[in-house]
Amino acid sequence: xxxxxxxxxxxxxxxEIERSIACRAxxxxxxVNQYFRSRRYAGSKDRKAxxxxxxxxxxxxxLLVWAQSQLVVQETERLLPLLFLTRYYPDLMxxxxxxxxxxxxxxxxxxxxxxxxSLDLDWSKAPMEATLNTPIWxxxxxxxxxxxxxxxxxxxxxxxxxxxxxxxxxxxxxxIIYQFKESVQCIEKTNFSSVGVRVxxxxxxxxxxxxxxxxxxxxDEAAQIASALIAPQPGMKIIDLCAGAGGxxxxxxxxxxxSGKIIACDISEHRLAEAKKRAVxxxxxxxxxxLLPEDRVQRDDMLAQYKGASDRVFIDSPCTGTGTWRRxxxxxxRFNSDTLAExxxxxxxxxxxxxxxxxxxxxxxxxTCSMLPQENEDIVKQFLEGxxxxxxxxxxxRTVWRETDLSDRIxxxxxxxxxxxQLTPAQHETDGFYIxxxxxxxx
Ligand SMILES: C[S@@+](CC[C@H](N)C(=O)[O-])C[C@H]1O[C@@H](n2cnc3c(N)ncnc32)[C@H](O)[C@@H]1O
Numbered sequence: 001x002x003x004x005x006x007x008x009x010x011x012x013x014x015x016e017i018e019r020s021i022a023c024r025a026x027x028x029x030x031x032v033n034q035y036f037r038s039r040r041y042a043g044s045k046d047r048k049a050x051x052x053x054x055x056x057x058x059x060x061x062x063l064l065v066w067a068q069s070q071l072v073v074q075e076t077e078r079l080l081p082l083l084f085l086t087r088y089y090p091d092l093m094x095x096x097x098x099x100x101x102x103x104x105x106x107x108x109x110x111x112x113x114x115x116x117x118s119l120d121l122d123w124s125k126a127p128m129e130a131t132l133n134t135p136i137w138x139x140x141x142x143x144x145x146x147x148x149x150x151x152x153x154x155x156x157x158x159x160x161x162x163x164x165x166x167x168x169x170x171x172x173x174x175x176i177i178y179q180f181k182e183s184v185q186c187i188e189k190t191n192f193s194s195v196g197v198r199v200x201x202x203x204x205x206x207x208x209x210x211x212x213x214x215x216x217x218x219x220d221e222a223a224q225i226a227s228a229l230i231a232p233q234p235g236m237k238i239i240d241l242c243a244g245a246g247g248x249x250x251x252x253x254x255x256x257x258x259s260g261k262i263i264a265c266d267i268s269e270h271r272l273a274e275a276k277k278r279a280v281x282x283x284x285x286x287x288x289x290x291l292l293p294e295d296r297v298q299r300d301d302m303l304a305q306y307k308g309a310s311d312r313v314f315i316d317s318p319c320t321g322t323g324t325w326r327r328x329x330x331x332x333x334r335f336n337s338d339t340l341a342e343x344x345x346x347x348x349x350x351x352x353x354x355x356x357x358x359x360x361x362x363x364x365x366x367x368t369c370s371m372l373p374q375e376n377e378d379i380v381k382q383f384l385e386g387x388x389x390x391x392x393x394x395x396x397x398r399t400v401w402r403e404t405d406l407s408d409r410i411x412x413x414x415x416x417x418x419x420x421x422q423l424t425p426a427q428h429e430t431d432g433f434y435i436x437x438x439x440x441x442x443x
Contacts, residue, residue, distance in 0.1 A: 067123070134332070
């Protein structure tokens with residue numbers, strides 16, 4: 001593709017993403033894939049260049065939205081991508097000349113005026129939420145967690161994530177990573193997980209033999225750590241209440257060496273179907289899936305059989321995903337204060353439901369891929385306050401860590417409750433992830 005055609009593709013795709021953000025429709029990564037699937041003429045270099053522009057755009061979008069608010073008298077569809085180009089790639093603006101059918105259309109009168117005005121904008125006046133690319137609905141909670149390090153944390157959150165792999169010990173040993181050395185220059189062990197490998201260059205995993213054989217899985221190190229902190233032991237009965245596509249159930253199954261029983265529950269049939277496929281690929285024979293009905297009474301009936309009977313129940317709760325913004329930068333604009341309130345309500349209810357399923361002496365593990373105290377420490381506090389008479393104890397993650405085969409170096413926590421673990425990209429080079437472990441007292 002000619003440079004003009006690449007630019008036209010960037011603008012077209014950015015506008016599509018904007019429409020999707022406005023109605024909270026499909027996430028950007030899906031739209032990008034879809035876009036290129038229907039444009040086979042785009043080669044891999046074109047695809048890479050256009051995708052890089054899109055992600056760069058999303059990593060400063062809140063600033064562009066602020067700039068737009070300073071300029072606009074009349075909104076125009078292409079304004080945000082045009083502001084991005086004017087500010088960061090001014091040379092490329094020359095390509096908006098309509099010189100061929102593949103170039104972007106020339107600026108119309110309104111666009112030309114706004115782009116011109118933007119040159120006089122004092123960008124240093126932008127507020128914190130804009131410079132940190134962190135919408136207000138999330139900034140409040142993040143400031144509470146990082147009162148003196150918010151810039152460092154949000155800067156790290158605005159960088160591309162590494163690509164982590166988990167070696168499936170049911171099918172391979174860590175030596176498998178030497179098979180990657182031939183094709184990947186930059187690969188190393190992760191900091192804390194004993195089965196984690198970090199790849200610092202892009203890798204087409206789907207095509208790799210080790211993946212097809214189920215010897216490895218894609219999993220961020222934070223999720224590997226969280227799975228290990230469930231501290232599963234062979235023979236245990238474990239419930240994964242929000243199993244999704246099974247990422248953590250698979251890891252727990254490997255730790256248990258395929259013994260005992262894991263019941264992977266979810267409300268999403270297609271996610272559970274994916275979990276089943278992955279379980280077959282990875283040779284996991286101790287996982288059973290359980291589709292939870294929407295109807296409350298039916299759901300209660302279905303879960304009644306597990307009441308007070310499980311060694312471990314873990315809740316990898318639906319959340320705002322603020323800890324995954326490195327991978328999904330547009331996730332920031334998919335929530336607001338109202339949806340945050342709705343999700344915390346659901347988190348409280350899932351934790352109570354999970355607690356009922358744990359047997360005396362068993363453990364309840366609550367986790368989210370969020371960094372907001374409202375979804376993490378606040379939920380834990382409310383649970384403990386409401387349930388204290390039923391004999392729940394919050395375990396210190398450091399104590400549980402020593403029961404696992406995680407590295408000897410125990411990470412410091414960024415959590416406001418010191419017994420719980422909050423991981424962050426800036427401090428631990430993982431996704432932002434929260435884990436709290438409760439124990440039900442014996443008898
Ligand atoms: C964070 S994801 C789980 C990811 C998964 N544990 C993994 O490691 O791959 C949260 C999951 O909760 C599920 N979910 C949402 N509401 C639920 C509910 N009321 N009960 C059970 N699962 C629910 C979603 O379908 C989603 O798959």
